[in-house]
Amino acid sequence: MPRSPSRPLTYDLRQQQSGPATWTNWAGNQSCSPRDLIRPAGRAELSELVATATQAGRKVAVAGSGHSFTGAALSDDLLLDVSSIAGVIEVDLPSGLVKVGGGTVLADLNRALDSLGLAMANLGDIDSQTIAGSISTGTHGTGAARPNLPAQIAAIDLVTADGEVLELAESPDPDTGPGDDGSSDLLRAARVAIGSLGVISAVTLKTVPAFNLHRVDEPMPLDRVLADFDELTAANEHFEFFIFPYTDTALTICRNSTVRQPAPRGRFERYLGDVVIENALGDLALRAIGKVPSVIPRTARFSSRFMSQAEQIDVSHRCFANYRTIRFNEMEYAVPREFGAEALGRVLDLIREERMPLAMPIECRVVPADDNLISPVSGRDSTYIAIHQHAGQEWQPYFREIERIFDSYGGRPHWGKHHFQTAETLAPRYPEWDRFAKVRDRLDPTRTFTNEYVRTVLGD
Ligand SMILES: Cc1cc2nc3c(=O)[nH]c(=O)nc-3n(C[C@H](O)[C@H](O)[C@H](O)COP(=O)(O)OP(=O)(O)OC[C@H]3O[C@@H](n4cnc5c(N)ncnc54)[C@H](O)[C@@H]3O)c2cc1C
Structure with a gap:
């Protein structure tokens, strides 16, 4: 595709230039130094800026809150911060x-x-x-x-x-x-x-x-969770579970709507549980374990004994959201719903057999099909399986090996989380891939909105 040479923007940047021209994501594993980092004040200004950038042959990316682990929001040219276009x-x-x-x-x-x-x-x-x-x-x-x-x-x-x-x-x-x-x-x-x-x-x-949710956290034997996976997901509006590699107990989390009045945890209890115990102590423990990976299996089995039942009734959004400060790397795949339990079993076996030093829990969730052309759940009910590794620890070789299991189910990666796919390996996994490509050709023939990650996963 012919591209015009990239020129400086003639648009008046004096009002829009925002902060130092470096941008880093939440996990700290992706950063860029764009030529311009601009925060347009409103929607009219945004349009004018994008048009000017395209005319100048510039490449444009948009950053949200930087919570993707992939380079989805990176730019070495023009990075837009749309935080003023809110509310x-x-x-x-x-x-x-x-x-x-x-x-x-x-x-x-x-x-x-x-x-x-x-x-x-x-x-x-x-x-x-x-x-x-x-x-x-x-x-x-x-x-x-x-x-x-x-x-x-x-x-x-x-x-x-x-x-x-x-x-x-x-x-x-x-x-x-x-x-x-x-x-x-x-x-x-x-x-x-x-x-x-x-x-x-x-x-x-x-x-x-608006609705309230009743959240119940309960440890259960992993065998039972995997055997009853369909029943548990059918019996609860929102069912998920976490499993530490090398252990046999899963922490299940069921959230169901309720007419009961909120009984939120007190501020101090929340601070102690979420900030101090889960995040600060958890982070310290993961750092210590990371230095001696051979203790991971024993430590995981020991700490899984302390999983306990907990309950919360609160306004829905407070019941959904958790507080996370521990930095980590993550890969998450959507596999056809019916293969979720089997795929997870294979992942846990592989981690055990290869003695992979993965100390953080694996998360398992279910999501119904949608009709979006390149959504990971496009046209199929899915089980999402997420693998985590504490920041600073090696993750690539383990994620790469585990990814092969997801590949064998035609797994589709979360676009914001690590994976090793390219447009070539991804295209056959999405029945409507070509329709998306046609829309892309129609809406962005000059490929203004591209960066290295987009080129890798969607092609030129
Ligand atoms: C601690 C943590 C917990 C998470 N939990 C979950 C979870 O429960 N479920 C889940 O599915 N994912 C989860 N994620 C992943 C996260 O939801 C996604 O990566 C999400 O895309 C991040 O949103 P963001 O606003 O930070 O966007 P960014 O990461 O900044 O950008 C993501 C993509 O959106 C594009 N984009 C941003 N704004 C615009 C715009 N205005 N117009 C066009 N494109 C735009 C960017 O260019 C980029 O391609 C989690 C991530 C972290 C770090």
């Missing part, structure tokens, strides 16, 4: 449709929805991401019938390479099927696009009435 724009209470700026951080969004008597139907396990960043990589929570974040989006305002704002909405009559011009594919492409189609300046959310 509630429009509310339609009867339908629950709420339009918000793409840079809205989930924690702020949850509080704003709560004050309107609304909530997101499902969320992941932290609330620090932006709404646009989280949908762009297919961020999910858990629940056999509870949608991931992209599936909770009814419309998107997308600033394309020429600065035009496309208002993409669900087709009023989905049964009519895709039109010849592919226009009905646009929203299904834009919901999960890893920043490759343009800048999401606003999203319209399909919210639900």
